[in-house]
Amino acid sequence: MRVLIVEPGKAPRQSEIRRKLSSMQKVVGGTIQVLYPFGEPVALVCNDEGKLMGLPANRALRDSEGKLYDIVCGTFFLCGAPPDSEDFISLTEEQMERYQQRFLHPELFLNLGGEILCLPL
Template identity: 55%
Template sequence: MRVLVVEPEQRPKEKEIDDSLTAMQNIVGGYIQPVHLDDSVVLVCNEEGKFMDMPANRGLRDKDGQLCDIVFGTFFLCGFPADCDHFISLTPEQIQQYQERFYTPEMFWGMDGHIVCLPLEVD
């Protein structure tokens, strides 16, 4: 299955993985949690990443671009069409779309009761 893996402080990378639960858990470092990004793509992260002291990775934003959540630890993106009951490979168009969306690593910290998110420069 062709996925896009996003590690903290790194640019997204295409990867071919088995479509097994074990392979998915190995990427995220534990139990998986799917988060639907649109009708056919899910972000798969560690279900307990926020509570396991995993590093903050990327922010998730609402339709207005406002930060609404933060994903902790490594995650991957894969296909999940409405008429399907399992994860599938991303299309080349989806890979390009989500490489652009998650291209820039981010850093987060609290300031005056708010979470501040800034881009992180990497090579």
């Protein structure tokens, strides 16, 4: 399936991966966690223990008002996730382009005494 891989400190890249659990785990470097933060059938697949393992902060997740609510640590990928299905599918061309732009710039995270500041690099 065609996915968008987002690594810390790098621009996103398109890739083909197999629809096997082992292939997905290889991309994220461990057990997978699946998030659905976008309001459309797109899954963000990341390392379930990324924060606990101390993987590098990668990209911010923001609410509809643009406020940061979470940080994904470690490499993650985006793929299609049809409603009412447990299978993943390729991103469409439109989704691929939209999310490449959304995650184009790596981000730097600074802890300012309990407040997190997120800056594009």
